Amino acid sequence: MFGVDHAIEAAALTRMYGPSAGVDRVDLTVPRGECFGFLGPNGAGKTTFIRLALGLIRATSGEVSVMGHDVHLDRMGALAQVGYLPGELGLYASLTGHRTLGALARLHPRPPVLREELCAALELDGYALGKRVREYSRGMKQKLGLVAALQHDPPLAILDEPTGGLDPVIQARLLGWLAARSRAGRTIFFSSHVLAEVEELCDHVAMIRSGRLLFVGRLGELRRSRVRSVEVTFSEPVDPARYAGEGVGTTKVEGAHHRFSLSGDPAPLLAALSRLPVADVAIERASLEDAFRDLYAT
């Protein structure tokens, strides 16, 4: 039974492609009203998960619901609540931008109330919309895809790599616009392989690799989970056992200079060191990029 207060809820969701798994027993809950980042390198299974959530491909096993609708049983009910930007965007090349937006709007039950606002924010003016899509640059196509996905103010926006092809100014404007929609209660499910943009927009993230979820939680937790390198210089010889504790790795001692790894919360280590004759201490900053790399390296 799926919870109605979740925008997306997947339970043991699996999709096999022959002997290999595109998505492997994924359990994931995306709360409503959140901006949720879905991170992973290319080919990790992000797009496959999204297509399963939209019912575009069929699950080998497991279940998924979108806005309280079981996608297998009530796909139309789920899709009526969704705006979707595909990662590999295909548009009708022979249509103008304006005709494309009009046609796609008619295929959705919600009226395109945000079209003008979005076009203004993404700098899609009347001249650009009057041109045929085959004349568009990659960035222009991406903007058109974004307007098509978001113009009807969907309760859940699923955006697969939305900033691809956009210049930095428009990227920043888009992220700001999405943050505002999230504050207004809309759910944004944002798939990306660029950590910086997810960090800017999202509180919660899920990380996927080879179809399996590696991490689900707050970005702060991810940063805290990062294994850091610590170097301490004491003013006299000290036994490492005096500061050893949870998260402290094997120490390499060179005279009064100690070097070790630290995972998790640094507070207990700092408390232990405060009672020792420390001459100098250096703890590597917990970078999210490194945490991201650590997770993928495991």
Add this chain to the structure above:
Amino acid sequence: MSTIYALALERSRTRILLLAVGFGLFELVVGLSYASVDQNAIRQLVDALPPALRALAGSADIASPTGYAGSGYLHPVALAIQGAVAISMAAAPAREAEDGTAELVLARPIPPARWLAAHGLAMATGLAIVVAGGFLGGLAAALTVDDLSPVDAAPLAGALIAGFLCFLAVGGVALLVSSLVRAGGRAIGWASAFLLISYALDYLAQVWSIAEPLGPLSIFHYLDPPAILGRGSIGIEDVIALGGLALATSLTALVLIQHRDLTP
């Protein structure tokens, strides 16, 4: 559904119009050429031809006005024009799955069967427009050339309806393949293979007695415009066979698409 139908037609409108005009001009030229032929000379020529070549013109006497006009609708050019519009439009769903536009549309609350049905209806409409072009060309020739006066509008329309049903069945096969594959080229390839094999089977059945029992397996067994023009009406068995195949393949496609992945 009307939006997808309109989009499908809009994207094919140039192709439809060109093929309709081309079909009309071709049938007009075929009809006009009858004024310059000597019926007896044609009859002697046809009698002198081996059965393998006579089979290309269908069952009727092509030296007669109705036989000559009808054979224009069995000419490979006429068949290719109708086949091109039916196959290319019915293969559009597979092409859209390949280029990503299907993903854009089907991520909206549109049932896949309705999306496919809209493409099927657009194909039928496009084919009807092209066939109407052929009808107008043939009619213009019949009204212009005195020797073609036995060719009336009603039987001519019957011959064109038979052609429409025949290529609606071809389109149905293409739609069925489209529901199973996600590449436009493959859909066009399989449907074209069906068309060519069907044509070859009908031809072989006419010229080779051993292959004669296989004739009813070909859609062209049920398409004989010269005979329709000669007797004045379309055979009900032919309508049932061609219409039934079109309906069966289309309905099967609509059922299959519900159980298929819509994207890679």
